[in-house]
Amino acid sequence: MALAIADLIAKLEAWANPAWQESWDNCGWQVQPGVLNAPANVLVCLTPTLAVMAEALKLREQGTGINLILAHHPLIFSPLKAITQGDPVGDMVRQAIAHGIGIYTAHTNFDQxxxxxxxxxxxxxxxxxxxxxxxxxxxxxxxxxxxxxxxxxxxxxxxxxxxxxxxxxxxxxxxxxxxxxxxxxxxxxxxxxxxxxxxxxxxxxxxxxxxxxxxxxxxxxxxxxxxxxxxxxxTERPACDRLVEIVQQWGAPWAQLSGQDEDFRQFWRN
Structure with missing residues (x-):
């Protein structure tokens, strides 16, 4: 029987307990749109961005039913006061709910x-x-x-x-x-x-x-x-690559490292 998302998260939290996070951090579910009983098809990334969400939706169009984005960095750090179109975090939340794609973060608990x-x-x-x-x-x-x-x-x-x-x-x-x-x-x-x-x-x-x-x-x-x-x-992307291997070993039907993770910085070389 395929590993369900709920079982995958249980394994993850037994290994990297969210209770170990720092007081300022926000580990665990960022968006949980009722997908716990679905077989875990996981896209692993360093940072959950709209580019990663677009990648997940494209994989869906190609026949891979992505239903979980497993990220190192939290999507939500500060309390949200509104979910509005045009706001990157708000757009991520809206798309996650609309398409039934969970977003889960393991941050300072995963560091340890x-x-x-x-x-x-x-x-x-x-x-x-x-x-x-x-x-x-x-x-x-x-x-x-x-x-x-x-x-x-x-x-x-x-x-x-x-x-x-x-x-x-x-x-x-x-x-x-x-x-x-x-x-x-x-x-x-x-x-x-x-x-x-x-x-x-x-x-x-x-x-x-x-x-x-x-x-x-x-x-x-x-x-x-x-x-x-x-x-x-x-310094953190290699651990995301290893996380894919771990999720696969736990029995996730499908897991892959995002190809749309971004380094947000470029260095000019003349």
Whole structure:
């Protein structure tokens, strides 16, 4: 019997409990238009946008009955005061209800778990003996820190990140010598500069995250950390790819990674 959406969500919440989310976050159902008993045909994305909804509707026209958009980023962060045409969030809600497509988000709860955003970065970059930077419960928590065995030069680390994550641009702290050896690395997908004090206590020489500001690079220097910003999209998209595999292993009849996820940023190269 095909896995129903309700059963898929039960498995997801047993693994990444929405109760673990931060107080400011909004995990769980964003729109639930009465589709719980339907077989789970899932489009996984980083950010639920109108482009992703259009992709879901096009797949329907082609014969794939998409009925769930499973996203990392929440559609609704602030309380909605109105659902109006022309407002992107309002249009997403209207289309989801009209077409019977649920929208569900796993955000800061997904960041903490095994095979979540940070754990995937640790795996992709071959960190050994990785553990959470900020533990929240046994074996789980925000970020991961681990060993690079053998140690690599900073240049080799930047090349590895570029090869594995394909960011449009890598920003890193000025270093006196790109040949300096890095044998301990911390990672955290998405906006992780606020965790720098905790990272500094782990013994990491470098920290990969995203959305870092000018003075946060200064803080990294002052804490003897090489801060590396690979961008929000590049540091979290790999975990969405793994989420597709997990949903398939749970028995979803159909699951695919969105081809319309957007990095919202472009870098000019003359």
């Amino acid at each position: 778990v095994q095979n979540g955003t940070a754990d995937l970065l640790a795996q992709v970059l071959h960190l050994q003996n990785s553990e959470p930077v900020v533990p929240t419960q046994a074996g789980l928590g925000y970020g991961r820190v681990g060993d690079l065995t053998p140690a690599v030069s900073l240049k080799e680390l930047l090349d590895l990140i570029q090869a594995k994550l394909s960011p449009p641009c890598l920003i890193y702290s000025p270093a006196a010598d790109l040949s300096q050896k890095i044998d301990r690395l911390a990672v955290l997908g998405g906006s992780g500069a606020s965790f720098m004090a905790a990272v500094a206590k782990t013994g990491a020489q470098a920290y990969l995250t995203s959305d870092c500001k000018f003075h946060q690079f200064q803080e990294g220097r002052d804490r003897n950390l090489v801060l590396i910003d690979a961008g929000h999209y590049a």
